Amino acid sequence: MFRHISIVDSALTAIDQHVAAHPPERGGGLLGPLGMPLITSFLPDPDGVSPTATFRFSAAFQRALTRVELVEPDLELKGIVHSHTEGAEHPSAADLVAFADCLRLTPWLGRYVTPIVTRQNQRTEDHHVLLPNGVMAVFVSTPTTLGAVEVRPARVQILPIGRDCARLAATLGASVSTPRTADVEGVVHIAVALRTESLVLTLLFPLLYPTQAPIALAVRTVDHHHRILPLPLTWDLTVAAGSRLVRALDTVADLSW
Incomplete structure (x- = not known):
C-alpha cells in the first residue's frame, strides 16, 4: 500500500x-x-x-x-x-x-x-x-x-511552484520570495511574493496546482500609497502546465498600471 x-x-x-x-x-x-x-x-x-x-x-x-x-x-x-x-x-x-x-x-x-x-x-x-x-x-x-x-x-x-515562479519572475524582472504557508478561509495555500520596484505580486497556490489556478493579488505603490487588486486569472488547462502561470498573467492588463 x-x-x-x-x-x-x-x-x-x-x-x-x-x-x-x-x-x-x-x-x-x-x-x-x-x-x-x-x-x-x-x-x-x-x-x-x-x-x-x-x-x-x-x-x-x-x-x-x-x-x-x-x-x-x-x-x-x-x-x-x-x-x-x-x-x-x-x-x-x-x-x-x-x-x-x-x-x-x-x-x-x-x-x-x-x-x-x-x-x-x-x-x-x-x-x-x-x-x-x-x-x-x-x-x-x-x-x-x-x-x-x-x-x-x-x-x-x-x-512545480519554484519552477513556474522563476519563469514568471524572468518575464517581470522580479525577485522571488521563499515559499511560505498561508491560510485562506481555513484552507492551506503556499504563498510566494514576486517583487519589482513598484509592484508586489502575491500568488497563493492551492495543493492541486497546476491543475487549479492560484489566487493572485497585486499591490502597486505610487507616491507612498498602496493599491491592492485581486487579479482574475484565465486558467487554460489546454496550455502546457509549465507555461500556464505565465500565460495566465500575460492576459492580465492590470499588471501594467
Missing part, C-alpha cells in the same frame, strides 16, 4: 544541493504545515552523522529547527531525509532504530517521512523522485505496537 506525500519543488532543489550532490551520509529535516502530508521546505544538517555513520540530527540542527519554528509556528518537522551509498535505497536497521527514537519523541506526528537519496541516474519505481544528482526513494515510517517502525513506499506529488 502506498502513502501519498506532496512536496514543493524548491524543497527538492534544496535536497539535491545539500544532500544528493555530496557523498553519503548527508541529510536534514523536512518541514511543512501542521497536520498535512505536505513538505514545503528542507532544513539541511551537514553535521548530522553519528560515529557509526548513521544519520541523526545534530545539536546545531535542533537549534536551527527551534529558530524556524519560532518564526513560522505553523510549520512542523515532517521527517528526515538522508543519503546512502549507491544501491542501498532502503532504510538500514540502524535507520529504523533512529526513526523509532524520533517517533517516540514526537508521538503527535503519528508518522515520519523518511526518504533515502542515492547516486542513481534513473527513476525505476513509483516512489522514486529523480533529482539532478541522484534519486530520492520516498518512504513513510509509522510506529508499531511493539515499539518498532513499519516502512512503506510513498507516491509523491511534486508542486
Whole structure:
C-alpha cells in the first residue's frame, strides 16, 4: 500500500544541493504545515552523522529547527531525509532504530517521512523522485505496537511552484520570495511574493496546482500609497502546465498600471 506525500519543488532543489550532490551520509529535516502530508521546505544538517555513520540530527540542527519554528509556528518537522551509498535505497536497521527514537519523541506526528537519496541516474519505481544528482526513494515510517517502525513506499506529488515562479519572475524582472504557508478561509495555500520596484505580486497556490489556478493579488505603490487588486486569472488547462502561470498573467492588463 502506498502513502501519498506532496512536496514543493524548491524543497527538492534544496535536497539535491545539500544532500544528493555530496557523498553519503548527508541529510536534514523536512518541514511543512501542521497536520498535512505536505513538505514545503528542507532544513539541511551537514553535521548530522553519528560515529557509526548513521544519520541523526545534530545539536546545531535542533537549534536551527527551534529558530524556524519560532518564526513560522505553523510549520512542523515532517521527517528526515538522508543519503546512502549507491544501491542501498532502503532504510538500514540502524535507520529504523533512529526513526523509532524520533517517533517516540514526537508521538503527535503519528508518522515520519523518511526518504533515502542515492547516486542513481534513473527513476525505476513509483516512489522514486529523480533529482539532478541522484534519486530520492520516498518512504513513510509509522510506529508499531511493539515499539518498532513499519516502512512503506510513498507516491509523491511534486508542486512545480519554484519552477513556474522563476519563469514568471524572468518575464517581470522580479525577485522571488521563499515559499511560505498561508491560510485562506481555513484552507492551506503556499504563498510566494514576486517583487519589482513598484509592484508586489502575491500568488497563493492551492495543493492541486497546476491543475487549479492560484489566487493572485497585486499591490502597486505610487507616491507612498498602496493599491491592492485581486487579479482574475484565465486558467487554460489546454496550455502546457509549465507555461500556464505565465500565460495566465500575460492576459492580465492590470499588471501594467
